[in-house]
Amino acid sequence: MIIDFPETFQKYVASLLRTGKWDATRTFMTEALRNTTVLDPIGNPVIGLRGTAASAAGGPDGASFAAYWKKHVKGAKPYTGFEGTALDAANVAFLAALRACSSSPAKIKANLIAVSGPPGVKVTYLQMAKAIKLIRAGKEVDYEGAFSPVDFDKNGDIGSAVFEIWKYSGPGTIDTLKTVTFRGTP
Numbered sequence: 001m002i003i004d005f006p007e008t009f010q011k012y013v014a015s016l017l018r019t020g021k022w023d024a025t026r027t028f029m030t031e032a033l034r035n036t037t038v039l040d041p042i043g044n045p046v047i048g049l050r051g052t053a054a055s056a057a058g059g060p061d062g063a064s065f066a067a068y069w070k071k072h073v074k075g076a077k078p079y080t081g082f083e084g085t086a087l088d089a090a091n092v093a094f095l096a097a098l099r100a101c102s103s104s105p106a107k108i109k110a111n112l113i114a115v116s117g118p119p120g121v122k123v124t125y126l127q128m129a130k131a132i133k134l135i136r137a138g139k140e141v142d143y144e145g146a147f148s149p150v151d152f153d154k155n156g157d158i159g160s161a162v163f164e165i166w167k168y169s170g171p172g173t174i175d176t177l178k179t180v181t182f183r184g185t186p
Helices: 007-017 062-072 083-100 103-115 127-138
Strands: 050-054 119-124 140-143 160-168 173-183
Touching: 062 083, 062 127, 083 103, 083 127, 083 140, 103 140, 119 127, 127 140
Parallel strands: 119 140
Antiparallel strands: 050 160, 160 173
16 A cells, blocks of 8 residues: 655656565555556556555446546646545535525535535536525525535534545556445445
8 A cells, every 4th residue: 555646756756666565456545546647658567557546436426527627627636536526615614605595604604505415406517507496495405526426414514425446458448347335324
């Protein structure tokens, strides 16, 4: 298991290779190395490297969000899979503020559960206009994120998350071997 960041791993991997004993297929990494921009220049020695990552790919709208991002976002760094998490956080906070009719952090916090779990009409990141109309009409919404269902428990903690087990398969290719959804108690 190696926990590292791309910049330092690119330097560290040379030392691993010099040992002649390191085998990428027997190594697990964290999400920071789920990045073909970092792994491609290293080449064959890292083929088969695996790891875990919090992933929008396995979320309710992960695949559609990744496609949307790649099609519409220009000039950004390469897609990493973490973008859905940030989008979901912003969307849930926005919907909670809208429901509270306030930008007060306490009022937003008090409305997070109401806009991100049952009961309510399920809406995704692509249906924000619908969510706004519903909230303005006094209706309940259940935001289903790109990253996860974004359901909070009674304590305000996230009630679910999607993680993936990934594998670097060669230039430009990271395969998702499995996704695992963790669910807490709502």
